[in-house]
Amino acid sequence: MAYTYRCRDYPGNESCPASFTAETASEVMKHVELHGEVAHGEDPKQWSQDDRQQVQKLIVAY
Incomplete structure (x- = not known):
């Protein structure tokens, strides 16, 4: 299973394109x-x- 975070999902960072995925x-x-x-x-x-x-709530498993 991997986990991911998209910076734009954090309030105030809607224009940030960064996302991170890791184990x-x-x-x-x-x-x-x-x-x-x-x-x-x-x-x-x-x-x-x-x-x-x-932030931790926005790190989702997929």
């Missing part, structure tokens, strides 16, 4: 954190627990 949800989360830092200028260490939970 595990935790691997996808690492890609999302790196993407947030590089592409959006965010510091993932500063993300609130609510932000992290919202």
Whole structure:
């Protein structure tokens, strides 16, 4: 089973074309954190627990 995340599904990021697919949800989360830092200028260490939970809800198995 693979997991995927589309950045445009996160509120406020509708114009971002990035998506990530990996074997595990935790691997996808690492890609999302790196993407947030590089592409959006965010510091993932500063993300609130609510932000992290919202991202995790958007990581879907297929």
